[in-house]
Amino acid sequence: MAALAPPVAAIRVAVRRALTGLPSGGVLVACSGGADSLALAAATVFVAPRLGRTATLVTVDHGLQDGSAARAEAVAAWGREVGFASATVVRVQVAGRPGGPEAAAREARYQALTEVARQQNAVAVLTGHTRDDQAETVLLALARGAGPRGLAGMPARRDLGGVPLLRPLLEVGREQTRAACAVLGLSPWQDPHNTDPSYARSRVRADLLPALVRALGPGVVDNLARTARLVAADNAALDELAGAALAAARCPDGGLSVAALLGLVPAVRGRVLHVWARELGALPGALSHRHVAALDALVTDWHGQGPADLPGGVRVLRRDGRLTPG
Numbered sequence: 001m002a003a004l005a006p007p008v009a010a011i012r013v014a015v016r017r018a019l020t021g022l023p024s025g026g027v028l029v030a031c032s033g034g035a036d037s038l039a040l041a042a043a044t045v046f047v048a049p050r051l052g053r054t055a056t057l058v059t060v061d062h063g064l065q066d067g068s069a070a071r072a073e074a075v076a077a078w079g080r081e082v083g084f085a086s087a088t089v090v091r092v093q094v095a096g097r098p099g100g101p102e103a104a105a106r107e108a109r110y111q112a113l114t115e116v117a118r119q120q121n122a123v124a125v126l127t128g129h130t131r132d133d134q135a136e137t138v139l140l141a142l143a144r145g146a147g148p149r150g151l152a153g154m155p156a157r158r159d160l161g162g163v164p165l166l167r168p169l170l171e172v173g174r175e176q177t178r179a180a181c182a183v184l185g186l187s188p189w190q191d192p193h194n195t196d197p198s199y200a201r202s203r204v205r206a207d208l209l210p211a212l213v214r215a216l217g218p219g220v221v222d223n224l225a226r227t228a229r230l231v232a233a234d235n236a237a238l239d240e241l242a243g244a245a246l247a248a249a250r251c252p253d254g255g256l257s258v259a260a261l262l263g264l265v266p267a268v269r270g271r272v273l274h275v276w277a278r279e280l281g282a283l284p285g286a287l288s289h290r291h292v293a294a295l296d297a298l299v300t301d302w303h304g305q306g307p308a309d310l311p312g313g314v315r316v317l318r319r320d321g322r323l324t325p326g
């Protein structure tokens with residue numbers, strides 16, 4: 001028997017690892033038809049049945065490009081041909097959603113993935129984000145001055161409307177997904193967005209990362225992904241401390257005790273205030289470092305100033321030794 005090509009083997013190992021330990025049930029692969037998710041899909045349809053699971057595929061048609069419907073149909077037809085228990089096309093409406101076109105498409109896509117996963121009772125949704133996507137995410141976060149939450153990049157697992165979203169290829173290089181597709185005779189779709197220089201991510205992919213590799217060596221991508229993992233681990237620890245600190249600072253009326261907040265180190269206090277602001281209804285996407293700093297000033301630098309205004313119409317003021325919504 002011919003030896004299995006290393007990239008195909010590496011991707012199957014990564015998928016097997018991600019599926020091991022999930023509760024019993026089927027898994028849903030989100031496949032755009034690009035090399036990353038095509039390689040992921042090919043590995044999943046091989047591995048899942050061997051672990052006693054069904055695998056299904058979904059491809060989202062954003063309707064933003066000529067021929068997108070035909071491309072989506074071709075991806076679904078391929079999925080059925082290679083043995084997915086079902087392969088579905090979901091057409092989403094991107095226009096009219098808030099934010100830029102990229103954010104609106106992402107939001108519509110994740111909503112569609114959640115709905116399909118729920119309908120199918122899937123125990124996980126799998127996406128094809130790679131180590132290179134992670135390195136790009138870290139660089140973009142660094143460049144915009146993000147804190148640890150941004151520098152932690154994309155988690156290998158997160159919640160998607162009650163269903164786990166898994167990224168099994170986060171430690172697999174993009175060159176491996178390309179190579180696996182070539183070995184398997186698959187022709188990936190090239191998303192024109194990925195090379196469109198009007199997107200910052202495309203410029204990082206085309207210019208910045210290759211320049212870093214030239215300047216600092218081939219280990220850069222791996223190193224950036226490692227930074228994300230290390231920061232994510234520290235983040236998780238800080239989040240846990242902040243959870244306990246928030247519980248301890250709560251007053252019976254839902255406010256927070258200033259004395260308790262003053263006893264916290266700034267990194268934990270900032271997180272407590274961030275989580276609490278979200279609980280009060282401050283819009284997560286718009287809640288920035290500046291808003292948390294304004295809340296922090298009510299605690300550490302208070303000289304009778306008025307309320308802090310948070311996005312989403314939430315106001316917080318200091319009264320009788322407490323921060324309270326008002």
Ligand SMILES: Nc1ncnc2c1ncn2[C@@H]1O[C@H](COP(=O)(O)OP(=O)(O)OP(=O)(O)O)[C@@H](O)[C@H]1O
Pocket residue numbers: 030031032033034035036037038058059060061062109126127128129130133191194
């Ligand atoms: N139209 C789509 N339909 C289904 N899943 C999608 C779609 N677009 C993206 N995804 C999922 O999200 C992941 C990340 O997509 P994104 O476009 O950000 O990255 P990418 O590196 O271009 O991935 P790919 O090569 O798989 O297209 C994909 O690997 C895939 O799992």
